[in-house]
Structure formats: C-alpha cells, structure tokens
Amino acid sequence: MPRIVHPRRARHLGGIAALLSAAAAFNAHADISYKLDRASAPPGTNVHVQAVYFNDSETGGRWQPPRDLVLQWRSPSGAVVRSLAHADSDELDINVPVNNFARMSWTAVVPASATGLQAVSIEGEPAMMALDASGIGAIASKPADVPVVDARTGKPLPPAEVQATGVSPDGGPAPTQAANTAAPQPTGNPAFDRLRAGLSEYEPTYFDLRTRDSTTAKFQFSFKYRLFTPNRDEHPGFLDHLYLAYTQTSVWDLQGDSWPFIDTTFNPSLFWQSDKIWQSKNNDWSLGLTSGVEHASNGKAGDDSRSVNDAFVQPALNYRFDGGSTLTFAPRIKGYFALEDQNRDYTDYTGWVDYHLRWAQDNGLVASVMYRQGASSRRTAQLDLAWPLKRTFLNMNGYLHLQYFNGYGDTLLAYNQRQTSQIGIGLSLVP
Template sequence: MHCSLLSARLTLGVALAVGSLLACDPTYAGISYKLSQTQAAPGDIIKITAVLFNDTDTAMDWTAPKTLVVQWRGPNGQATRSMAYLAEGQGPFTVPVNNFVQISWRATVPSEVQGLQAVNVEGDSTLLALDASQPGQGQVAAAPAIGPVVDAGKAGDTGAPDPALPSGDVIAAGAPLHAGPAPASTPAPVNTASSGFENFRNSLQPYEPVYFAVGNHDGRFARYQISLKYRLFRPQDPSRPDFIDNFYLGYTQTALWDLSSDSSPFVDTSFKPSVFWRKDALWQSQDKQWFAGLQTGIEHESNGKAKDDSRSLNFFYVQPEFNYRLSGGSTLTFSPRVKTYFGVADNPDYADYYGHVDWKLRWAQDNGLVLTGLYRDGDGSRYATQVEAAWPLRRTFINMNGYLYAQYTKGYGDTLLNYNHKTGSQFRIGLALIP
C-alpha cells in the first residue's frame, strides 16, 4: 500500500503542475488600450491598461507580452520610444467567447518629453493623450475650458464661429454655462517564442474541471480529477481557424481515495483519453448574446485493473452547447452529451445505469461564482447526480490562485469499478484549479 501513497503524491504533483502549464496560445481578438491618468511629469510612473475582448467563435488562450514599446510624440512631431513592463500576476488567460480580461503594464514618462504628448503602444494605431507637464503647469490637464458650449457645426461655411447653445440645453446636460473643469485594431506585440517546450505549452489547454476535494461519509474519502486537452494543429489565422484546427486530444483522470483505511488505498481510478472536434461558436446572434457550439468525438474509459475488477468502455458522443450571455456579466450554458456505446464487453449493462445522455447546466460569472449541475438518467430508477460550486480565492482574504470548491454527488457510478452500486448523498470540499 506504500506504493499507493507514493502514486498519490506523484499524481497530485501532476495536478498542481497543471496550473503552470496553462500558458496558452498567445492570440487574441480585439484589444484596446487606455492610460490611467491624463497628466504626469517626466519621471513619473503611469499605468497602461488593455482590455482584451474575445469576439471570435472559439475560446481564446492568451499570454500577455511582458514588455510593450511605447511611442511619445510631442507638438513638434518628434518621437521618443520607451518600454512598459507587465504588472505581476497578469496571465496567462483563458478567455471564453464573448468574455474579456483586463491587463496592465507600468511605464515611466521619459525625461525628454514635455507638454502635450500623443502616446501609443508600438504596433497599435490608437493615440492616447497625456499632458507631460509639472503638476499645476499643464496647458491641457490643468487648465479649465473657458467659454460657452457651442452648437457644433451650426456655423456652416460662413467662417463665423459656431453659435452658443441655449442655456437651458446646457443646464439640462449638467454643465456650467461659461466654463468647464479641467479634464480629469492593429495587433499589439505578442510572445513569439518558438522553442519545442513553448510550442507544446501553447497547445496545452484546460479541459474538464481540475480539483481535489475531501468528504466524510462512511469513512473519509477524497476525490480528485486532472484534465487537459491538446490542440493538434495551430491555426494560421487564430481569429478564423480552419476545420482541421479544431481537433484535440483530451485526457482526464478521476480517482476516489480512501483516506481513513490503513495505508490510504485508492478505491478506483478512471483513465479517460479521447479525441474530439470542438468549436465554441458555430452560430452567434447579431448582438452575440446567444451563441451555440459543438463538440463531438470518441472517448475511452477504463480503470486499469485486471480480471474481475476490470472495467472499460468506449463511446461516441455529440455534445451541442447552447450559451446565453447575461447582461450582468455571466454566461448560462446548457450542454447535453448524447452517447452511443461500443466495446463494452467488461460491463455490457453500463448504459442501464448511466443512460445515453449527460444533462449538464452551467452558470459562470466573469471572475466569480461558477455553478455546475450534471444529471444522468438510466433505466428504471437508476440515476446519477453531481452538483459543483466554485468561488475564486483571489476574491477572498487569502488572495491566492485557484477556487474554493464544493461537490455534491448521489446515485450510481461514483467510480467505474462500482458503476452498478448506488451511493448515498456525499458532500466534499476542497481546491479547484479549473472549475
């Protein structure tokens, strides 16, 4: 049984290493930049913030560049170039369809720039304004706008200035009549590393949830899962991948671990390699609030045991995914998986307990709570239920990576070995790397 404990430690090491391997494909859809302030003197540190929005038809894995080159252009047109450095803890990111992430870099205002500057990230056509003057001396950021609010364009071609708007219109807009206060996509550089390890890492992506959870019911049992998928082909144009670019290899491993018995043996472990085709958005509504995707492939599952304890099966599945993007910043996903089995000589009655459809519903807030429900309906009164909840630990006083994870299970199939044995209600709590 000492080997079981050693195997457990090794497997858990693999699970913890998953987080470091999820630096994925450095591609993106739309990215926009802004400055954190409108005025800064030479030598001051400013923050450049970017919002990366994934409006493509597939989930996007992106590693932010560690440095950006920034251009500063003064009133005389002379350009100065400097470097901006990525803030700590910025990625890598996995951005679902119609979701976004925010990234920031820190830059120092060069000593030779003075006055009003047009600033841009090198390679991006957007110009940002910064008044590089000493505090209180800026001609733009420190100066109020003196004069009435004009009715722009009403002067026409007469050469006269635009007339002032009626005072009632200005007051209705919440503005003073005669003076206002001071003013309070071309791709950006990407990581082009091409080593063998970088190519491998950029093709490796999260798949099913990755977690470790412990519960106490007729003994203390832990359940853990590790899961990854590997993209077989790298698209030439990440925003418009070809059909073949959507093929993946998948691997998921789930185990039930008895922590209360002597030597802490494993009850059973399921090994699930697969090959599949996936696209997150085959169709999107015009406002992109609704989108539908598809995953289809073949999966093998076995417990790696021999003789009477051997369990294995194969199935082909089709899994449509229907997504609704809620206005509050969350996504509701309904993804039934329809399965047909083959090669089930070790357990030919498996479908009687697990059925042919996995009904799955998921609600995920942006950087917040994730709730998932799974239900399988077999013949007669046979069923399996699993409910999961995850909350990001970065939004707690712990402020660490990962999620606080809770899992509830009941019914048949807690393990592949005992797929035909019904278990009672089981609640577990632990840590998830991927919810």
C-alpha cells in the same frame, strides 16, 4: 402649481444640459480604442481602422458604432484631407456584457495626395493615429540604427545606463520586430514550446475531501492538446478544431491500511470542438459543438476490469447576461460500443445522455449541475460550486470547491452500485 423658469435662466440650464450631454457622449466613447491595422501603406491602398469597445462598468453596455467614419489626414506640411471609412459589418447594434469587449473595423483608402508621415484622426473621437504613406514601410520595417539619447539634451546616454534596461545602446529593432517579442519567449527547446502552445484546460481539475462513512479524497485532472494551430493571419479551418484530451479521476481511501486507491478512471479522447459555430447579432446567444470518441477504463484485470467506449455529440447553447455571467446548457449524447462482458449493462445505470447546466459569473461563482437517467429510475446527479479564492481573505489562486454527488458511477468499478450521498470540499484549479 407648475414651476416657472426665467428665460435667461432657462438659457443657462439649456447650456448646462448641452455640456452634460456632450460629457455623457464623451464618456460613452471613453472605453473605445482605435488603431490602424498597419503602420505603413502607399497612397491609393486600403487600410482598416480597428476599434475595441471595452465595458468595465457595473451593467451591460450597448455599442452602436457608426456606419461611416470621417477621417482627417494631416501631412507634415499641414495639408489636410478628409475622407470616409466604411464599416466592414452590418451589425451596428452590439450588446457588450460587463467586463467584456466587442470589435469593429472600417475600411478606408489612403488619399492619393498623402505623402510622408500622416497624422490620422477621427472626427468626433478623441483618437489620433499615424501612418507612413511613403510606401517604403519605414515605420514598420526599418531598424533604428542610432543610439539612445537624453531627450532634453540630445546627447547619447552612457552605455551602462541603457544596457541596464536590457536593450542595445547603439540601435534597436523595427517596431514589428519589437512587437513580436511580446509573445511568450521560447525556452530553447522547440518540442516543449510546441507542447506548451497547444495545451489548455478541458474538464474540471480539483481535489476534494469527503467524510461520509469513511474519509476519502476524490480528485481529477484534465487537459486537452490542439493538434493543429492556424497561422495568425488565417481563420481556423476544420483540422484546427481537432483535439486530443486526457482526464483522470481517482477515489482515494484515506482511512484504510496503507491508504489504497479505491478506483481510478483513465479517460483519453479525440474530438472536434468549436466554441462558437453560431452567434446572434446582439452577441447574447451562441452555439458551440463538441463531437468525438472516448475510452474509459480503470486499468484493472479480471473481475475488477471495467472498460467503456463511446462516440458522443455535445452541443452547447450559451446565453450571455448583461450583468456579466453566462448560462450554458450542454447535453452530452453518447452511443456505446465494444463494452466488456463485466459491464454489458452499463447503460442501464448511466443512460445515454448526460445533461449539463452551468452558470459562470465573471470573476465570481461557477455553478454546474450534471444529471443522467438510467433504466428503472436509476438516477445520478452531481452539483459543483466553485468560488475564486482571489475574492477571499486568502487572495490566492484557484477556487474553493464544493461537490455533491448522489447516484451511480462515482467510480467506474462500482458503476452499478448506488453511492451514498457524498459532499466533498477542497481546491479547484479549473472549475
């Protein structure tokens, strides 16, 4: 039998529902922060309202920013002007995975009647911003040549108390100058600072122990260096995607006399790389591309010498799940040239394509598979698993690393010898 609700009670329930709806709407915007792209602009000029939506929930989020914002400009005298800000993009339905963010901006014109410091608010949003409309840029560029005072009494604080904070007691820099100090501080060695700014990870870096047949260690380190860096206010150009990289992989005999290295592969490369040359409107799908040339050799002479050169193209198709993980399929297609006589048949064992499949969970498991097919059913497979040690009782940096290898090419020296299945376990710095 249907339940009958008294009309007065129905009105109360409707009011509660309205309040809950309003609360839900507020919570939906609680993770959105707004700011103006500048601190000072004269009347009649354009400014941009910038928003960042951050999803820190346990499920994927959906952000539908409005096409237009209504801004309220309030002057020190109390005068109020309302104007519109128009979206800079037509993408107004954005999926935001867990622990990720999305950006949006709107263009507004500073009202012609605006003077002095303006308090800028967005109707319907719990956001307040400020803009100096005097046109002289006082907020952004004028240093504060006044002492630090006690906010309650207005009297200057003792210089020793202020200096203990690391700032000058008599005056401070302009806000823009202070903001620049948030960047990594120079070391005093410009060459090292440029090197540090251009370095980043490339292939996985790890150290594993293996005990099949004999005790060995397999370890690898890898990095890349960006040759050109765009200015902060410019979009990266073609040259800004050029990199030099170096990867070194070694297999170390920990059981033989004097613990000799079985083989080491030295692998420099030059390539062009962009993580996103295309992205879908809802940000679920994206396509990256890496293409270049590389050299690999083991640094030995005579019959043990191995040298391989190839040009490669590696597209990377990515799918972002709402739960906060990314699946990537990245086949590496290679064309070999200038092979040494000792390894003319190299492609019979390695083939022409390395198929890579990788699943990476935010702050969680990283699993990757590599498969290659040579001639005459010569197959090679490698599985890598990495789990962040921050999520274990150790609470330390790095990852617990597990690697399974079966096939050819465990070392460059023995590229044509099938390696007994190996399982290694150790520490990974870059999964």
